[in-house]
Amino acid sequence: MNFEFPALPYAYDALEPHIDKLTMEIHHTKHHKAYFDKFVAAIQGTESESKSLEEIFSTISKAPLAVRNNGGGLYNHSLFWQILSPNGGGLPTGKLAEAIDLKFGSFEDFKTKFNDAAANRFGSGWAWLSVKADKSLCVCSSANQDNPLMDVHDCPGKPILGLDVWEHAYYLKYQNRRPDYINAFWNLVNWEKVSDNYQEAMK
Amino acid sequence: MKHRILIIFLVAIAASFSNFSNAQDVKVKPVKSKTTPKPADKPASDLKTDVQGKPQIVPVTDLKISTWSAPAGELTFPELPYKYDQLEPVIDQLTVEIHYDRHHRAYYDNFKKAIAKSEFESMSILDIFTKIASAPVAIRNNGGGFYNHVLYWENLSAKGGGEPTGELADLIKKHFGGFNEFVEKFNDAAKSRFGSGWAWLSVDPSNGELFISSTANQDNPLMGTSERKGIPILALDVWEHAYYLKYQNKRADYISGFWKIVNWPVVEKRFKQVKINK
Numbered sequence: 328m329n330f331e332f333p334a335l336p337y338a339y340d341a342l343e344p345h346i347d348k349l350t351m352e353i354h355h356t357k358h359h360k361a362y363f364d365k366f367v368a369a370i371q372g373t374e375s376e377s378k379s380l381e382e383i384f385s386t387i388s389k390a391p392l393a394v395r396n397n398g399g400g401l402y403n404h405s406l407f408w409q410i411l412s413p414n415g416g417g418l419p420t421g422k423l424a425e426a427i428d429l430k431f432g433s434f435e436d437f438k439t440k441f442n443d444a445a446a447n448r449f450g451s452g453w454a455w456l457s458v459k460a461d462k463s464l465c466v467c468s469s470a471n472q473d474n475p476l477m478d479v480h481d482c483p484g485k486p487i488l489g490l491d492v493w494e495h496a497y498y499l500k501y502q503n504r505r506p507d508y509i510n511a512f513w514n515l516v517n518w519e520k521v522s523d524n525y526q527e528a529m530k
Numbered sequence: 531m532k533h534r535i536l537i538i539f540l541v542a543i544a545a546s547f548s549n550f551s552n553a554q555d556v557k558v559k560p561v562k563s564k565t566t567p568k569p570a571d572k573p574a575s576d577l578k579t580d581v582q583g584k585p586q587i588v589p590v591t592d593l594k595i596s597t598w599s600a601p602a603g604e605l606t607f608p609e610l611p612y613k614y615d616q617l618e619p620v621i622d623q624l625t626v627e628i629h630y631d632r633h634h635r636a637y638y639d640n641f642k643k644a645i646a647k648s649e650f651e652s653m654s655i656l657d658i659f660t661k662i663a664s665a666p667v668a669i670r671n672n673g674g675g676f677y678n679h680v681l682y683w684e685n686l687s688a689k690g691g692g693e694p695t696g697e698l699a700d701l702i703k704k705h706f707g708g709f710n711e712f713v714e715k716f717n718d719a720a721k722s723r724f725g726s727g728w729a730w731l732s733v734d735p736s737n738g739e740l741f742i743s744s745t746a747n748q749d750n751p752l753m754g755t756s757e758r759k760g761i762p763i764l765a766l767d768v769w770e771h772a773y774y775l776k777y778q779n780k781r782a783d784y785i786s787g788f789w790k791i792v793n794w795p796v797v798e799k800r801f802k803q804v805k806i807n808k
């Protein structure tokens with residue numbers, strides 16, 4: 328068994344006021360934990376037990392729905408916690424900043440595109456910045472707990488930045504005002520970590 | 531041909547709404563609301579202070595099925611058939627307020643915008659649903675959101691709960707084995723809908739059978755895209771916005787609370803209006 332439920336890399340109240348403590352606590356200890364538990368149960372005794380999540384996602388169209396939903400929920404939230412930080416915000420630097428300018432024209436243009444993807448995802452889902460197979464960047468969104476690593480995704484790639492837009496991610500504080508939550512998100516983005524993810528994906 | 535038959539039945543259902551005021555044993559006291567839709571980004575805490583008088587909307591008790599069969603461009607936004615706090619403690623006041631006045635209203639407004647100056651304006655919403663595969667996604671999402679929430683608010687009541695009676699009760703027993711078995715199966719549909727969506731009890735107009743289903747996002751069993759098509763008579767919203775302020779991740783608790791506020795007389799009325807094409 329090579330799957331672990333990750334601890335949060337900061338305290339539950341560390342992202343205040345942008346994301347409130349109660350939301351973080353329930354999101355991590357209930358939602359994320361439930362995805363982990365159900366994923367482990369879903370793959371128990373199957374060959375997926377010895378695979379990595381990325382391997383599992385690459386053939387997810389043939390896997391049971393419980394593996395897709397809960398494996399996605401496990402992976403997506405683990406990535407999400409890492410790319411947030413109480414000391415986040417600001418702008419990306421170095422190679423990532425160059426790649427963003429190259430692909431989207433400017434950081435502001437990238438942000439607008441990402442915000443649109445997050446705001447227009449109807450129902451539950453995620454917005455992503457990914458590195459495609461041709462090593463270019465791509466903004467997209469996915470439904471529910473799907474992600475760009477899954478072979479069902481219409482914009483395949485390796486996600487380096489993700490934003491959870493399920494209502495549970497923001498409802499206690501923002502209710503129907505998803506755009507306010509999306510705006511607040513930019514104050515928390517851990518660009519160092521996103522840059523690391525970018526370098527990793529470029530290998 | 532099949533489509534035409536379905537539409538006839540939907541029109542019949544719509545006709546049933548004209549007697550809605552008689553079906554309600556709850557005293558309806560309209561909730562005051564603004565004359566114009568509020569911007570979606572206004573904090574909920576402002577809600578209590580910015581009441582500006584009577585809304586230009588038709589109370590839900592005046593809804594006629596002729597309303598649903600009317601051109602979609604003429605549909606109005608109905609009032610809640612109870613006050614925001616009347617579903618307490620099952621559904622808290624703030625949730626009802628935001629759900630109705632923000633979410634539901636936004637679906638209505640966006641639906642009207644999406645059909646404006648298009649061929650859909652003169653079609654009934656029921657007709658639009660049967661042909662939803664060829665409609666823009668904004669019409670599908672917002673038309674569904676508008677219609678589904680009207681059904682939902684109507685089939686809830688401060689004095690709800692208990693069990694259905696008469697023919698509907700008999701049919702539930704026949705199809706599901708008993709009321710408790712029906713509740714269990716409906717709960718499963720509501721709990722296992724992953725992400726956002728709805729659970730439904732519907733009538734299949736081709737044979738009169740009852741069936742339970744769930745749909746994603748704002749889809750519903752009237753839509754041509756639904757796995758099993760039918761006429762919904764009981765609706766349960768399982769989007770997180772329907773329960774998160776009070777129940778958070780405990781959707782199952784919201785679902786069990788739901789049975790205490792189901793307005794069975796309304797569900798029975800809808801059921802009786804379905805004409806079966808045997």
Ligand SMILES: [Fe+2]
Binds near residue numbers: 493495496
């Ligand atoms: Fe989440």
Ligand SMILES: [Fe+2]
Binds near residue numbers: 629679767769772
């Ligand atoms: Fe809703």
